Amino acid sequence: AQTVTQSQPEMSVQEAETVTLSCTYDTSESDYYLFWYKQPPSRQMILVIRQEAYKQQNATENRFSVNFQKAAKSFSLKISDSQLGDAAMYFCAYRSAYAGANSKLTFGKGITLSVRP
Amino acid sequence: GAVVSQHPSRVICKSGTSVKIECRSLDFQATTMFWYRQFPKQSLMLMATSNEGSKATYEQGVEKDKFLINHASLTLSTLTVASAHPEDSSFYICSAQWWQGGRAGDTEAFFGQGTRLTVV
Numbered sequence: 381a382q383t384v385t386q387s388q389p390e391m392s393v394q395e396a397e398t399v400t401l402s403c404t405y406d407t408s409e410s411d412y413y414l415f416w417y418k419q420p421p422s423r424q425m426i427l428v429i430r431q432e433a434y435k436q437q438n439a440t441e442n443r444f445s446v447n448f449q450k451a452a453k454s455f456s457l458k459i460s461d462s463q464l465g466d467a468a469m470y471f472c473a474y475r476s477a478y479a480g481a482n483s484k485l486t487f488g489k490g491i492t493l494s495v496r497p
Numbered sequence: 498g499a500v501v502s503q504h505p506s507r508v509i510c511k512s513g514t515s516v517k518i519e520c521r522s523l524d525f526q527a528t529t530m531f532w533y534r535q536f537p538k539q540s541l542m543l544m545a546t547s548n549e550g551s552k553a554t555y556e557q558g559v560e561k562d563k564f565l566i567n568h569a570s571l572t573l574s575t576l577t578v579a580s581a582h583p584e585d586s587s588f589y590i591c592s593a594q595w596w597q598g599g600r601a602g603d604t605e606a607f608f609g610q611g612t613r614l615t616v617v
């Protein structure tokens with residue numbers, strides 16, 4: 381079974397600064413997807429960024445980028461130019477590429493990010 | 498992105514009564530819907546996976562007779578908490594996705610807004 385580990389329960393960043401959220405995972409599969417989801421105080425889950433395991437290039441979405449290290453099974457999220465609206469709980473998640481229609485997400489425990497004005 | 502609507506957003510019920518939560522995919526047909534439970538400041542715990550017209554697949558430890566899932570159509574799944582008790586108070590989230598074949602990761606999961614259930 382796959383596992384996703386987020387070992388830092390909380391982090392804080394100064395507005396306009398850069399912060400990196402860590403995530404490691406364990407799998408025996410070679411083809412999979414990794415995600416970062418944001419859950420703001422409204423509790424609506426929002427997809428931040430997605431990485432395909434067979435792609436070596438790190439995914440980027442505006443101020444959000446990942447550092448994907450497949451051999452180390454590490455998938456960190458970097459938020460640049462942090463904004464107050466980035467304050468939320470962030471979840472790292474894994475999905476197998478093999479499971480078809482019922483392919484499900486495996487979530488880490490999450491990390492609460494606060495942004496200081 | 499696609500929209501998933503969950504209703505109600507909040508519900509308070511008396512202990513011993515049943516509560517139904519609806520999850521609708523508004524602009525797509527969902528091949529699969531998932532139900533999660535989330536405690537404060539914790540992760541999403543998958544409760545069950547449902548497909549239209551089939552019995553739901555429950556995760557280990559989830560009571561099938563307590564958490565009844567019906568997936569009547571490609572756009573609607575319902576979760577009924579039967580004979581609710583205070584320990585069932587939680588935040589429940591649904592997600593929906595469609596799969597047209599190919600690699601599973603090409604499928605994106607869309608989440609409802611969640612339902613806060615309080616049993617008094």
